[in-house]
Amino acid sequence: MAKRTRIIEGTWNCTSCDTRAILARHRSCPHCNNPREETGKESEFDFGEVDAVSGKSLREGVTDAKALSAAAAGADWFCDYCGASNRGDTPICRNCRAKRSATSRALAEEPDEPIGAPHPPPAPFAARGSGRKWLYVGLGLLACFGTCMYWGSRTHGVTGQVTTTEWTRTVHRETFQRVTREGWRNELSSTLPRMPVNGMGEVAGVENIRNCFPRQRGTRQVADGTERVCKTKTRQVKCGTTEKCKRKKMGNGYMKEVCEDVPKYCSKRYEDCDTRTRYRSEPVFDLSCTYDTYAWKEVDRRVESGRDSAPRWPELRPGSLDRLLREEKYAVRIDYEDSGAKEHVYEPKSESEFLSWKRGQSVPLQVNNFGSVNILAGNAVR
Template sequence: MAKRTRIIEGSWNCTSCDTRNIPARHRTCPHCNNPREETGQESEFEFGEVDATSGKALREGVNDEKALSAATAGADWFCDYCGASNRGDTPVCRNCRAERSATSRALSEEPDADEAPPPKVPPAPQRSSRKWLFLALMLPCFGGCLFFLWGSRTHGVTGTVVATEWTRTVQRESFQRVSKTGWRDELSTTSPRMPVNGAGEVAGVENIRDCTRRQRSTRRVADGTERVCEDKTRRVQCGSEEKCTRKKMGNGFMKEECEDVPKYCDESYEDCRTQTRYRTEPVYDLSCTYDTQAWTEVGPPALASGKDSAPRWPEVRLGSTDRLRREEKYLVRIEYKDGKLKQHELEPKDEAEFLSWRKGQSVSLQVSNLGGVSNVAQGEAVR
């Protein structure tokens, strides 16, 4: 679409007499006759508010010939001798009649009007509050790190084995006939085989009986079709809207170009499709009872325990189809003084390691400042 162009005239404030909103075409204050200068705020032009949506200036454009002539004269320049501003198309200063030279400064109005203004620097109290907030957040972290470093440091102490304890259990299991249930298609008659020295057994399957239909699982079955809809959103063109860009011309005027561009809106719609509908139905099969052999616990486990002695297994009599399941647990108690009398417990993994500890034996320990024990080394036994 065709662009629409217009010229916006800015205004300036005289710093000599405080006259305000002087049109940019006037390079001299109409009240005190002071020439507009490059320094200070006299060359900082105000162009009024801008519509936030379109970017269009709310100030009316100029159409009179005098203003348009000033706008198209080029960037203003400032006299090297008196500092007065002059039209860009004039070769001599209107104030002192000095000629324009290669060193004469041109008016700079950066950034362009359509660019974002520079970020505002927050006031000192706000910076101070942020500094204190940062310190308030960092101090606990710093303190936590120091506490962790202090707590993880270790020191050596000497302890003594004050007791050794052991517990052993033996559970007798017998390979006995039992009844179980299973799915008929998974059962095949097989003769059992009894174990020899507690190994080599085969459970077997015998006397399959009492088969009944039971639900074994479920399955999904097609049951026609159904229409399924989902709410969605899409972007569609919904007319047009005006968008404008602005550029300062270096002489108190601003060129604005506007055009109509497509406008897009969110549109809700239903996305529908036809898909297969399913239902769940049970699957039945034959469940049967059968006889087999299985390891079965016989009676309560036999228990043996002791302190400061060599471990032993409790005695259990075995039948020809029996086996034993053994469990063992060992504990070594160590006392040491670290400010006050404390106790540490070790759990040896097997009998050989357990027998290497003796009551009265000295022990070297590494203890952290938080009380954790990280290393234990055996010393000489006290005689």
């Protein structure tokens, strides 16, 4: 790519008579003849506006031989005696004829200007940028989640009081009964049933396998040709060129500008396709049969409950083919004050644990900001 170089001439302001925008080629003010010096910002040149996108100077470049030679003379130096600025390639002050000494100050040639620096190279895929964005969103959510969890898990202590102790006991009576069921032929084998003794030792059995007919048992996936699957994706492609310029101050009122055409990238959508095997669902049939067997069936149930401290089992007598199933539930209600009246219900696991709770007793509680309650010590621990 060809580079195009231009020399841009700066301007300065005279601090003696306030004449503004004097071209750099004038080493003395055309109005008052004051020599340009280092002081009073006289040697800080203005190079005018640049195009924000390309970084190209909006000024015309200089082409006359005199100006080009002044630009090529190197950085200016300032006379130790009179302070006047001089061309980098002259050994004697043009103002007072003093010699340039080893200590004479010079204007520095500046490094490349940041203005108009080329844009960062485009990512090969647009997806990379958005991936980064989602990463930040994720981290943000994680941090927020962490903070909330921390806040929620902060605890404080309160004292509660037991208001009620409740028990509920249920007895289920079940009978071993003859029932008709359906099953898959390959999972059935004839077995004689055995009746329970004291509710135990029973065998359900399988008898009278009959009425077998095919029924759908499931499905299977069968290959059925191929299909083309396409996804629309985006990639960066070259789409012409764009001009980018770098500028460098030469330390003498001139600026060197180098422009070149760099590739421009545009997002382009394309179809990413793939050939895949297609599948279809096919029913699978199997023989289903009716058979006789035995099963436990609930025929009766008694419930008893109370708020005293003497839990009792309801009375229920089993028949010869029966069994009894027992169920017990306990609850201790604890009132406490925590920005309003609240209730915590604790469920003891056993009768002995239940009996250790007394109505009216105080209970130390630990409550966190989510409202979940822990009983601190005592009864619940055992």
